[in-house]
Amino acid sequence: MVRGKIQMKQIENATSRQVTFSKRRNGLLKKAYELSVLCDAEVAVIIFSQKGRVSEFSSSDMQKTIQRYHKYIKEAQTDKPEMERYTQQLRLEAANMARKIELLEVSQRKLLGQSLGSCSIKELQEVESQLERSLRNIRARKVCNQQIELLFSICHISATKYGNIKLRLT
DSSP states (O other), rough: OOOOOOOOSSSSSSHHHHHHHHHHHHHHHHHHHHHHHHHHOEEEEEEEEEETTTTEEEEEEEHHHHHHHHHHHHHHHHHHHHHHHHHHHHHHHHHHHHHHHHHHHHHHHHHHHOOOOOOOOOHHHHHHHHHHHHHHHHHHHHHHHHHHHHHHHHHHHHHHHHHHHHHOOO
């Protein structure tokens, strides 16, 4: 037999509503018990009927579970402003980084000779001096690398001669 889909609205007939409440309450309490046993979860369910009667299930002490819940809620509320501040801080950092990236991209375009038409004389002179400094650094690095290679080749020749002398002595 196939169950029909029910509409989610209040049941008009009081007797039918009470029977449905009773069956669904028992089903909910059974599911809570199964969840606690199968998953080793701490479960607490409190149900108030329309007439004010209480039904409850707890896998452990109900008061301890409620206290744990209140503690969790309190911590979550105190952490919320801190998280909002942290999120705001991250947004500001992201905006600052985006501005820095934009400035670096503009600077890179200028150094590559792009978008120079809108530059003032002072900006062009700054680009020129920066290019000259970079060129001096590159030339100095190149000379330094050549000197290191020369020293290595001299050391290699000396090591080879030393090795030959050592072989003759023995």
